[in-house]
Amino acid sequence: MEHGLEREITTVVAEIIEMEEDELWNKREAHFVNELDVDSMLALEMLAVLEKKYKITIPEENILDLTSLQSTIDLVRSKLDRSSAS
Amino acid sequence: MVLDFEGVKRLLPQSYPFIFVDRVLDFEAKRRIVCLKNVTGNEPFFAGHFPEIAIMPGALMGEGIAQASILLFRLSEEGSPEAGGRIFLVGTTRTRFIEPVFPGDSLRITVNVTKLFSKSAMVKGIAEVDGRTVVKSTVTLAAVRPDELRGHRPQTRQLGVRSATP
Numbered sequence: 371m372e373h374g375l376e377r378e379i380t381t382v383v384a385e386i387i388e389m390e391e392d393e394l395w396n397k398r399e400a401h402f403v404n405e406l407d408v409d410s411m412l413a414l415e416m417l418a419v420l421e422k423k424y425k426i427t428i429p430e431e432n433i434l435d436l437t438s439l440q441s442t443i444d445l446v447r448s449k450l451d452r453s454s455a456s
Numbered sequence: 457m458v459l460d461f462e463g464v465k466r467l468l469p470q471s472y473p474f475i476f477v478d479r480v481l482d483f484e485a486k487r488r489i490v491c492l493k494n495v496t497g498n499e500p501f502f503a504g505h506f507p508e509i510a511i512m513p514g515a516l517m518g519e520g521i522a523q524a525s526i527l528l529f530r531l532s533e534e535g536s537p538e539a540g541g542r543i544f545l546v547g548t549t550r551t552r553f554i555e556p557v558f559p560g561d562s563l564r565i566t567v568n569v570t571k572l573f574s575k576s577a578m579v580k581g582i583a584e585v586d587g588r589t590v591v592k593s594t595v596t597l598a599a600v601r602p603d604e605l606r607g608h609r610p611q612t613r614q615l616g617v618r619s620a621t622p
Contacts, residue, residue, distance in 0.1 A: 410576065411547025411596040418571035418578045430573045 375450075379443050382423065386416050398439040420446055426453060458483045459527070467530045468523055469543045473500045476520035477565070480527055489528040490566050493520050493583075497559035512557035517591045521581035522546050524565045525597055529577060542599040547576075551593040561585045575599045 380398075384391040387408050394406075402408035413436050417428050420442070426449040436442050459467070459480035468475060482490040495512055502510040526544045557563065567581040576598040583591040 409547065411598060414571060414573065414576050414578050414596050415548060421571065433573075 375447065376443055378423075379420065379446060380439060382419055383416055383439055383442060386419065387412055394439055398443075400439075401437055402439075403437075416442065424450060426450060457481060458531070464527065467527055469526070470523065474519075475523070476516060477523045477527060480531070481564075483528070483531055485532045486528075486569060486572050488566070488568050489524055489531070490564065491520070491524040491527065493563040493565060495557060495559055495561045495563060499559070502559065510559050512561075514551070514553040514591065517553070517557060517563070517583055518549060518551050518593055518595075520563060520565050520583060521567060521579075521591070521593050522595055522597060524567045524581060525577065525579045525595060528567055528569070528579070529597075529599065532572075542601055544597050544599050547596040547598055549593055549595050551591065553591055555585070555588060555590040557583075557585060557590055563590070570594075 380391050380395050384394045387394070387402075387406060389406070397406065400406055402413065410433070413433055416436065417433060420426070421428055424446055426446065428445065428449065432445060435445050457479055461478050464477050464480065465471070465475065468477070476493050477491045478494055479492040480489060481492055482488070497510060499512075501513055501516060505511060505513050522544070529544065562585065564584045565581060566584070567579050570578045570580055576596065578594070578596045581591075581593045581595060582589050
C-alpha cells in the first residue's frame with residue numbers, strides 16, 4: 371500500500387513535470403526548483419491534481435513544503451493519515 | 457448579465473484588438489464564470505487565418521478561456537486592495553481543439569476553478585457553440601505586477617551607434 375502510494379504520486383508528478391518516472395524516482399530527493407526546473411505554476415498543478423486524486427485539502431502555505439518528490443509524498447501521506455484519523 | 461463589454465474592458469488588462477470576451481453572463485465568486493464571445497467575419501485575425509477560409513485560431517480561443525479566467529479572478533477580488541494594477545500570465549495549458557469556429561459563431565466560454573490561490577489559479581475551461589464543445593482547456597495562471605517582470609525582460613545593449621535623428 372505504501373509502495374503503491376509512492377508509485378502513484380511519482381506517476382502524477384512525472385507527467386506534470388514531463389520527466390521519466392524512473393528518473394524522477396531516482397532523483398526523489400532532488401530540489402524541484404533548483405534541480406528539476408519546476409516553477410510555481412507546475413507546483414500549483416501538482417497540488418491541484420493530488421488534492422483531487424486523494425480527496426485531501428492542501429492549503430496555500432503548504433506549497434512551500436513541496437520541495438521534492440519525497441517531500442510531496444510525505445505531505446500527501448500526512449494529509450491522508452490526518453483524514454483517516456479524524 | 458453580469459458585465460457588459462464596457463465592464464469587461466474595465467477589468468481586463470488587455471485592450472483592442474486583443475479582447476476575446478464580449479459579456480459576462482454568469483458568475484459565482486471564486487468558483488465559476490460564463491462568458492460570451494461573438495465571432496464576426498470582421499475580426500482582424502481573419503485577414504491572415506486563413507485568406508481562403510476564415511477559421512478562428514485555436515490559440516485565440518485559448519486566450520478567450522484565459523481572459524474569462526482573469527475576469528473570474530478580478531470579479532472575485534473586487535474591492536480588495538490587491539485588485540488592479542496586475543497583469544496575468546498563463547503558466548501551463550493542456551488544450552484540446554475539438555471543432556473549428558467560423559464567423560457567425562457564438563462562443564459560450566465556461567470556466568470552473570480547480571484551485572484558487574491568492575495570486576494564482578488552476579482552472580478548467582470549455583468553449584461551446586450551439587451546445588457543442590469546441591475547445592477544452594486546463595490552464596494555470598499567475599497574477600503579477602508589471603515591475604516584477606523587469607528582471608525577465610531582454611536588456612537593451614548599448615551599441616554606441618549615433619541616432620539618425622539628432
